[in-house]
Amino acid sequence: MKKAKSITKHVRVSPYKARLAAGLIRGLKVQDALIQLKHSNLKSSKLLEKTLNSAIANAETQLEARLEDLKIDEVRVDGGPIIKRAKARSKGGRVPVNKRTSHFMVVVSSEK
Secondary structure, three states, X not given: OOEEEEEEEEEOOOHHHHHHHHHHXXXXXXXXXXXXXXXXXXXXXXXXXXXXXHHHHHHHHHOXXXXXXXXXXXXXXXXXXXXXXXXXXXXHOEEEEEEOOEEEEEEEEEXX
């Protein structure tokens, strides 16, 4: 079984929210996964769709596989670097604000 993968790094969405979209497509055929992501209302689903399209293009060019034969083998969302900011509070204090980022990895495999 041949595999092709695509990685997107430093995406400005928290890993927790991105894993919700990744759970929608885990183990599906590629065509069904594209439909799921297209009709999902999550911000991370639009970003994950770009990574999936890149993995599909990699499979078509490198493995010479057809879209109908592709299946999602692995979807992984890892935490990226955290952008640290601060918010002003009362009496001159401050509260930390963590802006989280994610790394997406999508692996597709050909069934033939």
